[in-house]
Amino acid sequence: MKNIIIVGSGGLAKDIYPALKSNLKPDEKIKGFLVDDKSKYTKANFDEPYLGTINKYIIDENDYFLIAFGNNPGRAQTYQNLKAKGAKFFTFIHPSTLLPKRFYIGDSVLIGAFCIIGEDSVIKDNVFINKFVNVGHDSTIFEHSILCPYVMISGGCTIGQQNFLATRSTIAPNIYIGDFCTISAHTFVKRNICCNKFLYNTSITKSKEK
Numbered sequence: 001m002k003n004i005i006i007v008g009s010g011g012l013a014k015d016i017y018p019a020l021k022s023n024l025k026p027d028e029k030i031k032g033f034l035v036d037d038k039s040k041y042t043k044a045n046f047d048e049p050y051l052g053t054i055n056k057y058i059i060d061e062n063d064y065f066l067i068a069f070g071n072n073p074g075r076a077q078t079y080q081n082l083k084a085k086g087a088k089f090f091t092f093i094h095p096s097t098l099l100p101k102r103f104y105i106g107d108s109v110l111i112g113a114f115c116i117i118g119e120d121s122v123i124k125d126n127v128f129i130n131k132f133v134n135v136g137h138d139s140t141i142f143e144h145s146i147l148c149p150y151v152m153i154s155g156g157c158t159i160g161q162q163n164f165l166a167t168r169s170t171i172a173p174n175i176y177i178g179d180f181c182t183i184s185a186h187t188f189v190k191r192n193i194c195c196n197k198f199l200y201n202t203s204i205t206k207s208k209e210k
Contacts, residue, residue, distance in 0.1 A: 003031035003062045004090050007054060007078060008069035009041040012128075016068060016110065017046065019094050031063065054078060064090035067108055070128050072162050076144035079108055079126040089125075106143075118155060136173070148185075160195065 004020075006013055013033070021030060032051040035041040041050045051057055065087050067078055079089075089108035093099070097115040106125035111117070115129055118137035129135070129147045136155035141147070144162040152170040153159065159171070160179035169183040177183070178195035187199050 001062055002028045002064045002090065003060065004028060005031050005034055005051065005057075005063055005065050006048075007034045007065055007067045007082075009033050009035045009044045009046065010069055012070050012110075013068035014044055015112070016092060016094075019113070020066075020092055021047075023095055034065075055081070059085055059087055064088050065108065066090040066092055066110065067126065067128075068110065070130070070146050072144060072146060072164065075126065075128065075146070076162055079144065100137075112149075142179070 030048045032049040033041055033046060034051050034054045034057055036053045038050055065082055067075055069075060091105060091107060091109045093111040094113045094115070096113045097111050097117065099117050100119040100121070102120050103117055104122045106123060108126040109123055111129045112131040114131055115133045117135050118139060120138045121135050122140040123135070124141060124143045126144045127141050130149045132149050133147050133151045135141065135153050136157060138155055139153050139157040141159045142161040145159055147165045148167040150168045151165045154171055154173040156174040157171050158176045160177055160181065162179060163177060163181045165183045166185040168185055169187045170189065171177070172188070172190040175189055176192040177189065178193060178197070180195055181193055181197045181199065183189060184200040187201065189199060193199060
């Protein structure tokens with residue numbers, strides 16, 4: 001039996017909870033929630049119990065963790081801390097998402113409703129892909145990156161580690177984006193970007209150091 005532990009109780013956890021609960025396999029169940037602020041869990045009115053704080057929880061053999069919040073560096077740090085303690089992770093793909101025949105998806109990946117994942121795409125560990133996102137064919141999304149609603153990634157792109165792509169940002173074909181970048185909402189990226197950049201402007205993409 002896989003005992004799924006949801007880490008977080010905010011908006012993202014509330015969004016995925018109904019779909020996750022209604023699509024559990026016979027050998028899966030939601031064990032409960034880990035939340036540092038118990039008052040936030042109480043307000044959410046989940047059916048499953050509060051299990052305590054993230055750092056103090058003692059991991060059981062059948063526990064599988066699903067990180068259900070979408071901000072960095074907290075998301076990456078939580079994954080790394082749990083992994084160092086020997087945790088196993090659960091990947092959830094919303095049933096409305098369209099998947100190709102050939103693809104790779106890592107551990108602790110969360111993909112929201114109505115996404116399209118292209119052929120031969122690679123999505124590494126702990127990536128969060130929100131609703132209505134398109135990941136083009138032959139693209140790779142590296143660890144801990146976050147893709148907000150309506151992000152469009154064209155074919156052949158590489159998105160580095162711990163990037164944040166805001167709502168309706170668009171990446172042109174075969175573009176490389178380095179690690180730790182932020183792409184602002186409605187930005188069209190049409191050239192390669194090195195690490196630690198903040199990109200903005202919808203007509204002429206501009207960048208600056210973070």
